[in-house]
Amino acid sequence: MPVDEDERRARQEAHWLVREFGAEASLYAAMKAEKAIEQRDFGRCARWKRVLEILADSPSADIRRGVAVK
Template structure:
C-alpha cells in the first residue's frame, strides 16, 4: 500500500503523461527547479519523486516494446 505522498506523486505523474506526453519529464524538471529557486525543498522532493516515477514508466514501456 502507498502512503498519501506516494499516491499523490503517482497521480501527478499519470496526469503529466496524459497532458504532456513525452514532454512530461521536462515539465516536472522545471517545476523541481522552480521549487529549488524558492528554497521549497519539500516540494522539490515531491517533483523529484515524480521524475523518478516518469523515468520508471518510460523504462518499463521501452523494455516491453522490445519483446
C-alpha cells in the same frame, strides 16, 4: 503494501503529466522541481523529483496508454 499520501500524490501527478504533455512530461516535472528549489521549498522539490523517478521508471507502454486516455 500501503502507499503513503506523498507517493500517491506523486504517482497521480506523473499520470496527469503524461496525459497532458506526453513525451514532454519529464521536462515539465524537471522545471517544476527547479522552481521549487529556487523558492527553497524542498518538500515540494522532493515530490517533483519523485515524479521524475516515476516517469523514468514507467515502461513506454504505460506512457502510450496514458496518452491514449486523453
